[in-house]
Amino acid sequence: MRGDTSRSPVLDRLPDIDALVARFRHVRRATERLAEPIPAEDQVVQSMPDASPTKWHRAHTSWFFETFVLAPHLPDYQVYHPRFALLFNSYYQGAGPQFPRNLRGTLGRPTCDDITRYRAHVDDAIERLVDHHPDRLRDVASLIEVGLEHERQHQELLLTDIKHALASNPLQPAYRELEAAPPADPTPLRWRSYSGGVYRIGHSEQLNAFAFDNERPRHGVFLEPFALADRLITNGEFLNFIEDGGYDSPRWWLSAGWDLVQREQWHAPLYWQRLDERWHTFTLGGLRELRLDEPACHLSYFEADAYARWAGARLPTEAEWEVASADLPLNGNLLESHALHPRPATESPSNALRQAFGDVWEWTSSPYSPYPGFEPWSATLGEYNGKFMCNQFVLRGGSCLTATDHIRPTYRNFFPAQARWQCTGIRLAR
Template sequence: MRGDTSRSPVLDRRPDIDATVARFRDVRGTTERLAEPIPAEDQVVQSMADASPTKWHRAHTSWFFETFVLAPHLPGYQPFHPRFALLFNSYYQGAGPQYPRHLRGTLGRPTCDEIARYRRHVDSAVEHLFASHPDRLDDVTPLIEVGLEHERQHQELLLTDIKHALATHPLQPAYNDLSEAPHQEPMPLRWRSYSGGVYRIGHSDTLKTFAFDNERPRHGVFLEPFALADRLMTNGEVLNFIEDGGYDDPRWWLSAGWDLVQREGWRSPLYWQNIDEQWHTFTLGGPRQLRLDEPACHLSFFEADAYARWAGARLPTEAEWEVACAELPLHGNLLESKALHPRPAPEASSNALRQTFGDVWEWTASPYSPYPGFEPWSATLGEYNGKFMCNQFVLRGGSCLTATDHIRPTYRNFFPPQARWQCTGIRLAR
């Protein structure tokens, strides 16, 4: 890292203030709408160390604006509470100490009502900054955009974290009523082939659109000829792996994955239960009978990799995925569909890939590492992505909980290989 000499978030265009304010209101409002079905008693629950309580997500995203936008750029700004910085700083060492992550669920106070007041305080101050200091907008608007993209990430985490909390509750309550997609026969799997050669991947600054620092710089990669499955793997196909003894056969597993499966006793994806010879799963709509036609979800990298080996294939690299998906339209089963659950693949209308955006994040075989020439953002914001480039794997494509305006072909999500409470699944390559 280069500290203060590395790049800051850059807006390569004149800021459209009205559009930025409108998006700020929309994104901030969406967080509150997503939290609304969750009663206060559940908003404090932390079901595991990797998850956070709902009200913590609501507060942390406000702390982000307070710390990186308001405190340095709004003269005379008064923080809502002098101790909130300790409670709601996640991992930014340069911004001060943090309350232990695994103890966030012990914080009965501040109450949900106080968090709501905190959010209103921050929202009002941000809008006041826009209205009263037009001379600062060139510096502030890029930071606002980072904050909004950051909040989009936490909207997805809010939903996956409350799903885990509700699933581990003995009553398994639903987050909300959800409609099911019509049943259909699983679509035959087809392969789409791509030529080898040198390709360019990564975000291009000529696009003049937002991207995180880890998506830059655009650079060349050499690929051998490859093929991708034209849809995601289904629950039915993963069930075939289970019934063939896949979780009991070390041939398919990386060593660390095999050790994990044995230690944790995994015999199916997260949330699957076999009750009276019938498979069920937990959804944000509560428990359901397992749909064989839906994309398999909540698999770790180790499980996805083992399934791919068993199927005589492999996981794609992130470069292969981006080359194949770079020109595809950005639509699919994303947050705006309100399904909040993966849906069966649509019928194939051409030879194009299906389900590339939405439904489930797709594991790739690529370790999360810096692109050649990577420069993290400056100062404390440089901690956003760069310091996690170790022991993680890249996922692509977004999920049914990802907002449409947050995803793009160059987006690099990342999680450790054992993680499976996110909406993660499989696309095969060969």
């Protein structure tokens, strides 16, 4: 059977256990620090079906460790609550039934304090497992790595979901005070050219490091010569599209995108508001006047594609993006910068791409589909990525809410074309 030969998340090498435990503590604390500014009343709010309450993210990431690490590997482990599996299973059919996603915000119980105790219960059990069962470390360590990468994803979702919830509140309260980037003169958009030929993309097994199953296997692709814009598209540039009637002309839009624009009455990116003849945008620091030098953010694939057509360009393929970014340093405006908002591009002393990592996830024109020879992880964890390879587009590069230790050039994020509550933006190609 195919399932018997599919890939296990267990790595060929045993990670450094002390370093893994230290990272486990760091990532788990980081989730609580991100949730700390959010009062209990707001941690229950679910502002749309695609988003989840803060306390659900805190609980689901604990359920993940409980279900895939502790229950199978820690002898005599006692689940914290027998009904939590129903409440906090997201989409793993092999792990049992799930509470309806669109109703997560209807539950007052368990309380935020209950979730805090649940997280402590799971954390203590993980440390007992590592300390007292060395014979299980190879399997357990690799599964813990999966759980940590999974929690990093939910840290970003926690922030984007609470941003949507706060923006939906007529009071439009801030998540916390943010320090604005210093004013910057708009930097010119330049083009970086790349030769055509056969390139290899995807995660290399030789790196002997963690990657999700959808990043494998490494394989060859043929590319025609291409060029990428050396920075992201700014609010000012996208405003030109709006003022030129971009949302009013079907000529720039894919058919499904135009239907959506008409049905939802879109006239600007998500969180943009016209107040007193000036554009404003909602940020995690609250509502403020729109800065034209910052990268345009919270755009759907349809909006990104329409802008690219209007600009006489296109969106890059994911292969083009990875080839252009493969050797760039993994630095930028990521979560550790604490900006929690895209920042203007700065001049670069080289002709390399700017803003490749951080600021906004960059839409590509590539449908989210399996690489040649793709093998999902085995058993229930095989549901992690593979079953979503339909009706989604790939995004690359991370955002201002992505942790530095989570992003890499081969990382494949994916969302449906209409999604725009994530930090998503545009880099042009031609």
